[in-house]
Amino acid sequence: MPTPTADTPNGKPDPREKALRINIDRGRYGAFAEIGAGQEVVRWFFQVGGAAGTIAKSISAYDMTISDTYYGTCERYVCRARLQSMLDFEFEGTVRPLDAARGATTAFFAFADTVSARNYKGTNECHGWLGVKFQAHPRAAASQVLIHVRMLDAENAQQQEALGIVGVNLLYGAFFHHHEPEHLLDSLLDSLTVQRLEIDMVEFSGAAFRAVDNRVMSLKLVQLGLSNAAMFAADGTVLQPSEVLYKKPILVERGSFRPVTRVHLDMHRCAREQFLQEPAVRGEAVVQLMELTMHSLMVAGELDYQDFLARADLLAAEGMTVLISNYFEYYRLAAYLARYTKKQIGIVMGLPTLREMFDEKFYTQLEGGILESFGRLFKNDLKLYIYPLLDPATGDLTAVQNLEVSPKLRKLYGYLVDSRCIEQLNNFDDRCLSIFTPDVLRKIAASDPAWEEMVPPGVAAVIKARGYFGYRGGPPA
Amino acid sequence: MKILIADDDPVSRRLLQSYLQKWGYEVTVAVNGADAWQRFEQGDxxxxxxxxxxxxxxxxxxxRRIRASTRPNYVYAILLTSRSQKEDLVEGMDAxxxxxxxxxxxxxxxxxRLRAGERIVKLEQALAEQNRELRAAQESLQKAADRPGG
Known part of the structure; x- marks a missing residue:
């Protein structure tokens, strides 16, 4: 039997050591409920020995009717709601009968997962929900961590193994790192790689995580490389991408949104109006996203969480769902979205971004260069919606119709415009064309009240109330 | 020189109008073909x-309608199109x-291309003027010849 090792930054314990440490901790006692990929998590605790001190109950309710008897009926079995009902049922089922006898010295927990591992034909989406509901200390109010994973191993047995490891990591993190949620997050893929398992959603809640902002945790998921993208709603709720994007037409606008201005919203409005006219989109519920790339979140080379939250708050003020991604290249963003939907995808961008897209220096890492990039980007009926650029010095407008690209790319550009892969937005508000984000920031810093006209009223109110971006009050005396 | 622009796309219209005015042309814009024909009939x-x-x-x-009209001066016509196939070009030239x-x-x-068009329009105008002068001279000569004792 291995000896438990200290959890130091330089020596991460393996799943065996983690399971053992939990087993020999007399203060932890709880239930395991697993559906869909064997009982891979609890197996670790049985294998390492001393399980009797940890496991009050282990169940795998495979039969749907049996499962419904315990957890209630549901439309889908691998979803967040099912996971929550499993956690609630098992947590209550552990605490209620045992609290009187050992509640004063035991921190109870319930672990659950509901998973769709690779089927025999390999035709299903391999993913799962895992969660732990636990008392950080005896008789403490419950806390909870939920994660959603995409299982990327090619074989079912490998997927089961990875699931077992991430489950152990989740329990270990919740019990021993709940006071350091970032460390907890970072430890979830210990003994695993992102090539095997991707964690695209995490949600902390309850007493131990009162100070945790799940939007920052979503950002950290991407920053730590556990996922390439994460999403949250305007109210700060973390979202699991496939639940939002599955089989929906998607319209996404990328920006730094520092801060979100009238022009950003005008871009989105124009694009939405044109996107809704697409025959394939008419009558459909369109998912609208504002995308922040990790690249755009860097301020002076560093990730500033306060700055990120300021941008997120302002997008929330406009009711926007936020996608954080590590997809600098648009074709990677397109591939990510196409993973969830075969419906039409629209990407909104300003003319300067389109101009950059026709700069070959951005494609040197691709064997097929710009052609490969565009080939990947424009499959699945994707369309770029372009907002024009006004030169404030000359008053000249540049749009899709008069954009100059390198002579050797002109035929390609013409073809893409001809094929309506690139479309000019023609319903823009002229008053927005002279708004540039750096000017807004400069004016805020200089206490020039003109900035208030450049952002929506709700955004101005939040900037003023919270002193974002160096706002210090009215004009200088 | 007066130019009529016909385009249903507002951004294209705006861009063309802006360039042409900057280059010193007098511009009228029409939002579709029917509107353009109406304006063409009223303008020069x-x-x-x-x-x-x-x-x-x-x-x-x-x-086609412009070519079929009885307007005396030559009108230089440029088709603005995203189509690049040869058959379209032939069809357009044919029209x-x-x-x-x-x-x-x-x-x-x-x-x-506009400069080339302008040159042709000016040449056509010069030619028409010369023809008019020639016709006038011919008529004068004819009148002189028809005079008794001429």
Whole structure:
């Protein structure tokens, strides 16, 4: 039997050591409920020995009717709601009968997962929900961590193994790192790689995580490389991408949104109006996203969480769902979205971004260069919606119709415009064309009240109330 | 020189109008082929730039009508089109277009094509003037010859 090792930054314990440490901790006692990929998590605790001190109950309710008897009926079995009902049922089922006898010295927990591992034909989406509901200390109010994973191993047995490891990591993190949620997050893929398992959603809640902002945790998921993208709603709720994007037409606008201005919203409005006219989109519920790339979140080379939250708050003020991604290249963003939907995808961008897209220096890492990039980007009926650029010095407008690209790319550009892969937005508000984000920031810093006209009223109110971006009050005396 | 622009796309219209005014032309804009034909009948345009695909009346039909009109001066017609196939070019030329500019267009290319058009319009005007003068001289000579003792 291995000896438990200290959890130091330089020596991460393996799943065996983690399971053992939990087993020999007399203060932890709880239930395991697993559906869909064997009982891979609890197996670790049985294998390492001393399980009797940890496991009050282990169940795998495979039969749907049996499962419904315990957890209630549901439309889908691998979803967040099912996971929550499993956690609630098992947590209550552990605490209620045992609290009187050992509640004063035991921190109870319930672990659950509901998973769709690779089927025999390999035709299903391999993913799962895992969660732990636990008392950080005896008789403490419950806390909870939920994660959603995409299982990327090619074989079912490998997927089961990875699931077992991430489950152990989740329990270990919740019990021993709940006071350091970032460390907890970072430890979830210990003994695993992102090539095997991707964690695209995490949600902390309850007493131990009162100070945790799940939007920052979503950002950290991407920053730590556990996922390439994460999403949250305007109210700060973390979202699991496939639940939002599955089989929906998607319209996404990328920006730094520092801060979100009238022009950003005008871009989105124009694009939405044109996107809704697409025959394939008419009558459909369109998912609208504002995308922040990790690249755009860097301020002076560093990730500033306060700055990120300021941008997120302002997008929330406009009711926007936020996608954080590590997809600098648009074709990677397109591939990510196409993973969830075969419906039409629209990407909104300003003319300067389109101009950059026709700069070959951005494609040197691709064997097929710009052609490969565009080939990947424009499959699945994707369309770029372009907002024009006004030169404030000359008053000249540049749009899709008069954009100059390198002579050797002109035929390609013409073809893409001809094929309506690139479309000019023609319903823009002229008053927005002279708004540039750096000017807004400069004016805020200089206490020039003109900035208030450049952002929506709700955004101005939040900037003023919270002193974002160096706002210090009215004009200088 | 007066130019009539016919394009149903508001951004294209705006861009063309802005360039042409900057280059010193007097510009009238029409939002489709039918509107353009109405304006053409009321105005005195030397050059017409028309989009190919437009609602109500397309660019080819507009140019056909312009060619069939009894207007004395020559009108230089440029078709603005995203189509690049040869058969379209033949069809457009057949309808009476003098030149094509592809969409998306380069401002500089449009400018030199307009200059070429302007030269042709001026040549046509000069030729028409010379013909008028020639006819007048011929008529004078004829009158002199018809005079008794002439």
């Amino acid at each position: 345009f030397s050059i017409v730039i028309s989009d190919w695909m437009m609602p109500e009346m397309d660019g080819r039909e507009l140019i 009476g277009a003098d030149d094509f500019v592809g969409k998306p267009f380069l401002a500089e290319e449009l400018r030199v």
